[in-house]
Amino acid sequence: MSARPLRLRNPYALYLIPGVIAFLAVVIVPFAMNIYFSFTHWQGVGSPTWAGLENYRELMKDSRFWESFRHSVAMVLAMAVIPTAVGLVVAAALFDFIGKHFGSKLASVLRACFYLPQVLPITVAGIVWSWILAPENGSLNELLKAVGLGSLQQDWLGDPKFALYSVMAVMVWVQLGFPVVIFMAGLQRVDPSLYEAAELDGTNWWQRFWHVTLPQIRPEIYVVMLWCTIAALKVFGAVYVLTKGGPADSTIVPSYFSFSTFFEKTDVGYGSAIATVLTLIILALTTVGLRFQTRSEDAQ
Amino acid sequence: MILGAIFMVLPLLIVLINALKSPADYSAHGPLSLPHGLHLDGLTDFWTRVNFGHTLLNSIVISGSVAVFGVVLSVLNAYAIGIGRIKGKAYFLAFFVLANVLPQEALVYPLYYLSKQVGLYDTRLSLIIVFSVVQAAFGTYLLSSVLGAFPKEIIEAARIDGANSWQILWRMVVPVSRPTLGVLLVFFFIWTWNEFLLPLVMLPSNDNQTVSVALGVLQGQRLMDATMTNAAGLLGALPAIVFFLLFQRTLTRGIAVGAVK
Secondary structure (H helix, E strand, C coil): CCCHHHHCCCHHHHHHHHHHHHHHHHHHHHHHHHHHHHCEECCCCCCCEECCCHHHHHHHHCHHHHHHHHHHHHHHHHHHHHHHHHHHHHHHHHHHHHHHHHCHHHHHHHHHHHHHHHHCCHHHHHHHHHHHCCCCCCHHHHHHHHCCCHHHCCCCCCCCCCHHHHHHHHHHHHHCHHHHHHHHHHHHHCCHHHHHHHHHCCCCHHHHHHHHHHHHCHHHHHHHHHHHHHHHHHCCHHHHHHCCCCCCCCCCCHHHHHHHHHHCCCCHHHHHHHHHHHHHHHHHHHHHHHHHHHHHHHHC | CHHHHHHHHHHHHHHHHHHCCCHHHHHHHCCCCCCCCCCCHHHHHHHHHCCHHHHHHHHHHHHHHHHHHHHHHHHHHHHHHHHCCCCCHHHHHHHHHHHHHCCCHHHHHHHHHHHHHCCCCCCHHHHHHHHHHHHHHHHHHHHHHHHHCCCHHHHHHHHHCCCCHHHHHHHHHHHHCHHHHHHHHHHHHHHHHHCCHHHHHHCCCHHHCCHHHHHHHHHHHCCCCHHHHHHHHHHHHHHHHHHHHHHHHHHHHHHHHHHHC
């Protein structure tokens, strides 16, 4: 309190200087350049020529662009919706079934198994899965043959009918550990007497899951859904390593579309327009999501 | 549930058994049988082919530097926002959150272009600078709320004893928040290790490549036979698994803290 009059000019503002300079150089200026490029035609050499909204008008008519966003919706399903739903059941089962009946040691070992894919570089996941899903000698096809389901063998990543589903399945595997770990941490926060009361009322496991677990860890569910949705919209490495957007664009996503437009077609203006639209969608979603989250937390 | 957990690690177990097979063993018995004898040629072939020791060193240098610089930058920002309560701190915080969710696609071409202009293209330093800032966006966001709850009495007492803000930062705030800083260090290291898009674009030469990019590029070329592919998968996964086992506690505690803040 007594120090207040001395703090008219806040000395702490000085500590923000390195951060502000660094962010200007690495985030703000490049992002502004990206927006500027999106209004130009530019091959990356020479000087950009102003094109106004032409790139954006072209994007609206570009079926690849719309297709890439349709695949984004599939990725949200694979990386946010399914992992959250499955993660809830896995976390609850690990926490109050395995944890109670077999000890917390086993529960944390199992939790580590679920989390493992999350710490691997995505390229390792890519190498492993494209080999497992390979048409010739791939482990999945070999397995199907071994159990007498040889007729189900497919070129999982090479057939446009299956490639998107295969990538989605790999992403569920990659992503599942994140919700499991967060939900298990959230469950530790829940007052055990709520479960005891529910148990005395003669409820079964599903009823307790539905009426106690879910409402209690609602904040964690919001956080996981928001972050996983953002991650799904940004997904790049997995697509690059597994399919490069193919076959026949059947797995193309906005980030891969912009990457290939930048560096393979060297159409910088168009690539920047794709990246800008993707950014706007993510920022809008984040702003809405965070507001929704704080409001629901305030309401609790 | 146990079956589910086995299913999660099964792909890596298959990779492990196939990385140890000879090509002849593989083609005779397929991917699902256990290896007939131990065969390390796939591993050594892959190691020399991508100069894996050097690649590993690149990843360690880049991720380690980013972890340190990223944490320093986060601490400075969060000190101003969380403890200094500077004017407009809500806007600064919102800005750092948005910088954190910004897709790298919207930065990648300008960063590629600018790094060429200033002569930092294809240097490890360029990636260290970029990722220190990118990671610090998350670090600032997390640490600001941690430091916002820092006991005021300690700081007031230090100030009365004549400490200036620099001394308060290094002698009180940093030591007290060491557990959170440790979590951030581990996270920044792993996240940077696993990054793919920017290293792919910024580090084209073999000499500078990180583990993640070296594996991704090899995979794209599809030049490897099955046993070498598995060797690549195994060697790529091992550092991450070792790191994960060492820091499992920190990690699981950390993502919980990060999520709920």
